Amino acid sequence: EVQLVESGGGLVQPGGSLRLSCAVSGFTFSSYGMGWLRRAPGKGLEWVSGISGGGGSTSYADSVKGRFTISRDNAKNMLYLQMNSLKPEDTAVYYCAKAIVLWLARTIDRYDYWGQGTQVTVSS
Secondary structure, eight states: OOEEEEEOOEEEOTTOOEEEEEEEESSOGGGSOEEEEEEOTTSOEEEEEEEOTTSOOEEEOTTTTTTEEEEEETTTTEEEEEEOSOOGGGOEEEEEEEESSSSOOOSGGGEEEEOSOEEEEEOO
């Protein structure tokens, strides 16, 4: 059974930082690209970032480029998202997601499983 469990969300002031983590089980982690998706209040699901199975390739949505960093530890079956210089518009539920391919995926339709999500609220 595929399981993805996110943690690390919370309330942070604008300009602050958070690190999201995702614990993965139920499949061969290093054989699949992974990503982070988010859903802001009243909006649809948005792709945020993706990483290849080996971790050598990464990609980011324009809205977070230069502020967020995705990484993975294949030995520990863990995915991470370091979020710096947070803005109120980053407020959303963030989901860890498994891609259907080994390489990084840039569109939501290339992901087949995601977790229950972790809330990130950026507010003063």
